[in-house]
Amino acid sequence: MKDNNKKEQAEDLLIANKFPPMNDVSGIILAKRALLSGKRYDVCHTVIKEPLDNDFNEIAEEIIDNRIIIKNFEYEMSKKELNETFRNYITEGLKKLEETNPNYKTITTRSWGFQPNFLALEYKLKHPDTFWTAEFSDPLTVNIENKPRDRRFKLDNKEYIDRINNEIDKVNERTGQNLEHIKESDFIYLICEYIAYVFADKIRFTNPNQREIMLNQCPYDVKDMVMAKSEINPHPTLDEKYYHIKEVDYKIDDDCINIGYFGTYFGKRNFETIFYACESLNEDIRSKVKFHLFLNHGDNLKRLTGNLKISKNIIVNDKVSLLEFLNLSTKLDILLVNDTETKGNFEINPYRPSKIADYIGSGRDIWGICEKDSIMDGLDEIKYKSYINDFYSAKLTFNQIVKDSSKIDDGLKENPFEDNDYLAKRASAMSEDEIVELINENNYLKGRTNHLNHLFNGTRGRGLFADEAKKLNLKNEKLEMENKKLKKENKKYKKDLKYLKSSKGSLKYQIKKIVK
Structure with missing residues (x-):
């Protein structure tokens, strides 16, 4: 890292919740984009905590001029503590950014973590000519099961909400849009997405499905505006x-x-x-x-x-x-x-x-x-x-x-x-040997399931193998149903075969019957 007292200043700023040496995927991706850009950056992130990756950090240091480190809050804090620490994060962060460089040409944020967007917004409002690119790693308002994230954290600060809504009014006056105000009932992840959609100059998504889901699920009408200023840019590949x-x-x-x-x-x-x-x-x-x-x-x-x-x-x-x-x-x-x-x-x-x-x-x-x-x-x-x-x-x-x-x-x-691939033969009539093969497969899966269940019950993190055991149990049940069905069909085939082999079932007997 260069001497902070040098005359030259980085013109570009990265704001992340975590950044190398912290071993965090979102921060590492932001660092990769920076390495590939060929530019130098100031980086603002929270206090360094383990786990660390010092090897990659040595590479990242080559393009960092200044690190601006801000104390972050912990998620186990009470609602009151969260709001107080959040306000301090914004106040302290903006102060440090202004002291480091009040004239950044660009700011790039990446969320996971909602804090960077709020800090970038504060700087953008004071320096409207600064170009803000807001990147989203995943949908913020919902988890991978499409269930709402923690909604207990809301901005318990009417003065702050009114100030942001006043800025939204200015955007409406300037652009002729009719963007809605944020509400006191909005939880933090929703506001994090919305302020980026409204105030950032560019929105970056990693894939088109992500953009579609995030915009469709946003309760505010911003789709046309975001489509006009967004890009699809997959995760970077290093040289x-x-x-x-x-x-x-x-x-x-x-x-x-x-x-x-x-x-x-x-x-x-x-x-x-x-x-x-x-x-x-x-x-x-x-x-x-x-x-x-x-x-x-x-x-x-x-x-x-x-x-x-x-x-x-x-x-x-x-x-x-x-x-x-x-x-x-x-x-x-x-x-x-x-x-x-x-x-x-x-x-x-x-x-x-x-x-x-x-x-x-x-x-x-x-x-x-x-x-x-x-x-x-x-x-x-x-x-x-x-x-x-x-x-x-x-x-x-x-x-x-x-x-x-x-x-x-x-x-x-x-x-x-x-041997024979039983799955490929399920579309045709199965022999008794093939049915036995299917039963053996089922018995193997039962043993595998019992093994996983044993591990699951003996593990401290009891959710660790739950999905695997559950899936295998479902597969066992499905195979057992198939076994019963195939056994029944096999009995019918055996009966038909026995009849065909009998004197009355022979082709000669059937021809005589037709002639008569």
Whole structure:
């Protein structure tokens, strides 16, 4: 970081809730955009707290002139404490910004976290020529289940609300619009979105579904205005040089298909169907598939997968820093990324995983576990695609990976899976052997479910495996119903076959009957 007493001043300001060295996705994305811009910045963020990523911070420091650090509030505070600390955040933040540089040409904010938009608004109102770009990472007013976020925090400050509404009136006078006033009953996340829509010069969304959902759910009529000044700009991909700043010495068997994942593994983010699909591969192929998983809580996955046939194929590692992740991603063959499951909650999926941008820069093939018709499902950059909780699509993907791989002997590629594929034959009449196969699959899933339930009941974070166990229970129930139906149909087929084999069921007997 340069000397704060130098004569030159950065003309551009970044405001984030968290910023490197804090290991926060939203702040890291803002730092990546700054690195790619080639400009220098002042950065305003809250007090530095763990977890930290000092490696990437050394890179970010190269484009930072000044850090302006403001005390933030904690979410466990009371409503009164929240409002008081929020007012202090705005007052202290604006004072420090003015002291550092009262003439910024641009301000860029990124929300997750609602605080940056309020501070940017204060500076923008004092310096209307400053160009404000407000970026949103995800919908703010609702969570991934499309349920309202914490609504207990409202601006308990009529004077502040009246002042903002007075500024909205000025916008209406200047533009001929009829923008509505904010209300005392509005919760903080809604106001955070609305003030950006009204006062920012540019609104940045990461994908069109996100924009559509956020604007449709906003109770204020701002859609036309925001569409006119917004852009779709996906998460940034760093230049190739950043993937080789920190070389990692990691053992990889180059004779194997090495599949990597970096992130979390719990609840809806799991690879159960992929593991099942891998288990169905022929042994000669299965032994050549390795999973390299870099996780926050690796021990949990080891317990989850301990009784799988492929447990030795799953290599669990601790989480790595961003620069280590970038480098490791270039050493693997295929990189896994999870979509966000939104079916039943949103009309369209508003999320685009930020990890895709990092994977694209690695130059390796990407396997996306997609929600159907999501943004991720439509990306050409993702070579392999299967679908959430869809075992059969995972098998089809493995089939394609095997065919594409130079690490698998051509003689094995024609029939990469063990035995008969029962799923492919459900459309036709099933033999008794196939029904037994289905029953065995059901019994296997029962055992798997019992294992997950055991882990779930013995885990402190009892919600950790709840989704996985619940999904497997539902799958068991569905398979049991299919078993009953197929057994019934099989009895009927046996009866028909017995009749056809009898003297009265023979073709000769039927012809005689017709002639008579």
